[in-house]
Amino acid sequence: MPWIDACATDDVDEEDLIRWDHGTQTFAIFHSPEGEFYATAGRCTHEEVHLCDGLVMGHLIECPKHNGQFDYRTGEAKRTPVCVNLRTFPVKVEGGRVYVEVA
Amino acid sequence: MGKRDYSPFGADAKRAVDTGLTAAEWYHTDVPRKVMKDLMARSDGPAIRDTIILYGSMIVLAGIGIALWPSWWSAPFWLAYGVLYGSASDSRWHECSHGTAFRTPWMNNAVYQIASFMIMRNPATWRWSHARHHSETYLVGRDPEIAVMRPPELAKLILNFFGILDVIAFIPRILRNAVSGPTPEERTFVPESEWPKVRRAARIHVAIYGATIALAVWMGSILPLMVIGLPRMYGAWHHIMTGLLQHGGLADNVVDHRLNSRTVLMNPISRFIYWNMNYHVEHHMFPMVPYHALPRLHEIMKPDLPPPNRSIAEAFAEMWPAFKRQILNEDYFLKRDLPPTAKPYREDFHQYVPGMMRPAAAE
Numbered sequence: 102m103p104w105i106d107a108c109a110t111d112d113v114d115e116e117d118l119i120r121w122d123h124g125t126q127t128f129a130i131f132h133s134p135e136g137e138f139y140a141t142a143g144r145c146t147h148e149e150v151h152l153c154d155g156l157v158m159g160h161l162i163e164c165p166k167h168n169g170q171f172d173y174r175t176g177e178a179k180r181t182p183v184c185v186n187l188r189t190f191p192v193k194v195e196g197g198r199v200y201v202e203v204a
Numbered sequence: 205m206g207k208r209d210y211s212p213f214g215a216d217a218k219r220a221v222d223t224g225l226t227a228a229e230w231y232h233t234d235v236p237r238k239v240m241k242d243l244m245a246r247s248d249g250p251a252i253r254d255t256i257i258l259y260g261s262m263i264v265l266a267g268i269g270i271a272l273w274p275s276w277w278s279a280p281f282w283l284a285y286g287v288l289y290g291s292a293s294d295s296r297w298h299e300c301s302h303g304t305a306f307r308t309p310w311m312n313n314a315v316y317q318i319a320s321f322m323i324m325r326n327p328a329t330w331r332w333s334h335a336r337h338h339s340e341t342y343l344v345g346r347d348p349e350i351a352v353m354r355p356p357e358l359a360k361l362i363l364n365f366f367g368i369l370d371v372i373a374f375i376p377r378i379l380r381n382a383v384s385g386p387t388p389e390e391r392t393f394v395p396e397s398e399w400p401k402v403r404r405a406a407r408i409h410v411a412i413y414g415a416t417i418a419l420a421v422w423m424g425s426i427l428p429l430m431v432i433g434l435p436r437m438y439g440a441w442h443h444i445m446t447g448l449l450q451h452g453g454l455a456d457n458v459v460d461h462r463l464n465s466r467t468v469l470m471n472p473i474s475r476f477i478y479w480n481m482n483y484h485v486e487h488h489m490f491p492m493v494p495y496h497a498l499p500r501l502h503e504i505m506k507p508d509l510p511p512p513n514r515s516i517a518e519a520f521a522e523m524w525p526a527f528k529r530q531i532l533n534e535d536y537f538l539k540r541d542l543p544p545t546a547k548p549y550r551e552d553f554h555q556y557v558p559g560m561m562r563p564a565a566a567e
């Protein structure tokens with residue numbers, strides 16, 4: 102699978118996320134409070150709402166629509182109304198850039 | 205568009221899906237990400253303070269009511285207790301179902317469970333209906349929380365100021381939930397994995413009401429029901445009054461909350477009971493902003509919103525005549541003007557709505 106240069110590390114504030122679109126796919130790229138980066142599918146699994154307007158609290162992303170929550174490190178669904186886990190993607194950081202292995 | 209069909213299995217529900225209305229993107233006012241993050245930030249402080257005031261007042265008021273019972277001198281205390289029980293529980297239920305009132309999840313959940321009991325809603329069902337109300341606000345046949353269906357039946361609205369229809373609908377539903385889980389309608393929005401929770405919650409509610417009624421029979425007095433159950437009726441008026449204002453008389457089948465929701469400025473006591481849900485356009489557009497941050501959000505969004513009604517009375521004066529006109533013409537709705545600073549309504553989003561393409565026709 103190709104590693105794609107998604108953004109600079111500075112583009113994502115700590116304890117926050119940004120939207121990243123690649124081809125026909127959309128992703129969410131997270132910067133954890135410990136300084137790690139993670140990538141997940143961009144849209145909530147409850148309805149087709151993008152997570153980029155949601156709130157990151159620790160390792161949770163809150164969907165902006167109905168407050169469904171996921172652990173963005175594992176994609177695990179943590180609070181209803183979300184019942185289906187979020188897809189995650191491998192990430193590496195090199196030279197101040199965030200790379201995502203898209204599938 | 206002719207007669208509306210509010211059934212989730214009806215023609216309007218199907219049309220909303222087929223025309224792409226349910227999948228349409230809703231309008232959002234531009235608010236910078238940093239500002240929005242700040243507004244969405246959670247804290248426990250305001251909700252703990254308000255919860256102590258609420259439950260503390262209820263204990264004191266009910267205590268005085270019981271002490272003065274059966275004298276008529278107890279009446280004002282019951283009336284005040286009733287509003288906190290039968291109306292403030294609606295806003296607590298609402299805000300805690302969003303999970304935004306407190307920062308700490310168990311606190312949200314505890315208040316949610318208590319409030320659901322008081323307002324006579326199954327906590328495992330209504331969480332889902334409310335999610336749908338937010339995704340598909342006032343889309344006919346899709347939104348299970350449309351308070352005033354067109355043409356409005358004013359007698360029913362008036363009866364509900366005393367919770368009569370809500371309670372009559374609640375009793376068979378909770379019994380049915382306790383026996384066999386969600387009803388067929390509820391199964392359209394509650395996922396199957398949650399059905400056992402619907403039954404469990406219903407059984408707890410039924411058990412508490414059963415114990416209260418047994419105590420009342422044993423005492424030969426309605427006093428236990430004055431504390432549990434009846435305040436859902438004699439104290440319902442405030443949440444019905446404010447609830448009607450949320451969307452009453454405004455457009456349906458649109459994807460812009462400025463067209464289907466109403467913000468009303470109101471007195472501080474009503475705002476405490478209603479937990480700031482008078483900022484209703486703001487709440488619908490950004491449901492993850494906690495109640496205590498809504499006044500700040502209102503200031504930020506103001507240039508993009510129709511001017512708010514300045515009081516409950518003013519909002520009723522606008523809404524009630526619209527209900528009356530809808531009795532004769534159910535396509536009638538109020539379309540409020542935007543200030544020059546606002547982004548215009550996207551008429552092309554709303555071709556489905558009679559009158560939307562000809563603004564004058566809606567006036």
Ligand code: FES
Pocket residue numbers: 145146147148149150164165166167168169170182183335
């Ligand atoms: S769309 Fe994400 S929780 Fe509903």
